[in-house]
Amino acid sequence: MSAPLLVLDRVRKVYTSGRVVRRPTFTLDADLSLNEPGIVGVVGPNGAGKTTLFEMMTGSNAPTSGRVLVGGTDIHAVKYRERDRLAIHYHQSYQVRRFRKRVPSVLLAPSPTATPLVHLFDEPQFNLQDGYIGFMLDFFRKLAGEGRLVILCMxxxxxxxxxxxxxxxxxxxxxxxxxxxxxxxxxSLVAEPRFRLYLGPEMTQAADTIGHGAA
Structure with a gap:
């Protein structure tokens, strides 16, 4: 039996501030398993930690505790330049954040895969010109059909x-x-009270209409 495509094993990220006494300013916890190929939507308020979550999934931001396993491999134990062979993060601004490398790459393991198992799209900019959205959705479906996990943040x-x-x-x-x-x-997402509060009244009404059509 093959390993799940993505596991966040009791992952926690804590940011702190303070020169003498370090106090937590932000904490994000995740404990979940995405076992099979498919397309997963990620939503949540600004500042909730969506990009931090993506960075931990792809190995550019080390969790304070816990493990991120991609296809059974701890991505944070893989050589820095090879982590995108397991999971790759497409950011809307095409910027890559740099983090201090705590362990020399020579002491880390090579990636067991040549191409990414997990593709993360962080608020992609959908062009409204004719056919572009359909092209992008077909691309996401193609990746999932090839056995990849696609995670789309909007x-x-x-x-x-x-x-x-x-x-x-x-x-x-x-x-x-x-x-x-x-x-x-x-x-189920539309029925989540916190999601409805995040959307606001007008967008919630639109979500209700779309949700009924998706029944």
Missing amino acids: HPTASWHLDILAEIAGRFLFVAGGGVTPVADFR
């Missing part, structure tokens, strides 16, 4: 963003309140 500000999430994602992760909550489907 910040819905228009009803068509919700349409995309309802159409493309089979399951969801809701990031809020210092935690990551797995959600089975779009209708």
Whole structure:
């Protein structure tokens, strides 16, 4: 039996501040397993930790505790330049954050895979020109069909963003309140009170309409 594509094993990230006494300013906890290929939507308020979550999944930001396993391999134990052979993070601004390398790369293991098992898209910019959105959705489906796990983070500000999430994602992760909550489907996501509060009245009404159509 093959290993799950992505496991966050009691992962915790804590940011602190203070020169003498270090006090926590932000904490994110995640304990979950995504076993099979598919497309997962990630949503949550600004500042909730979605990008931090992506960075831990792809090995550019070390968790304070816990492990991130991609295909059974601890990505933070893999050579820095080879981590994107396990999981790759596509950021909307195409910027890559740099973190202090605590362990020399020579002491780390090579990646067991040549191409990524997990593809993370962090708020991609969907061009509204004819055919572009369809092209992107087909690309996500193609990756999933090839046995990859696609994780798509979106910040819905228009009803068509919700349409995309309802159409493309089979399951969801809701990031809020210092935690990551797995959600089975779009209708369950829309029923989540914290998600409705995050969307606001107008967008919640649009989500309800789309959710009923997705039944």
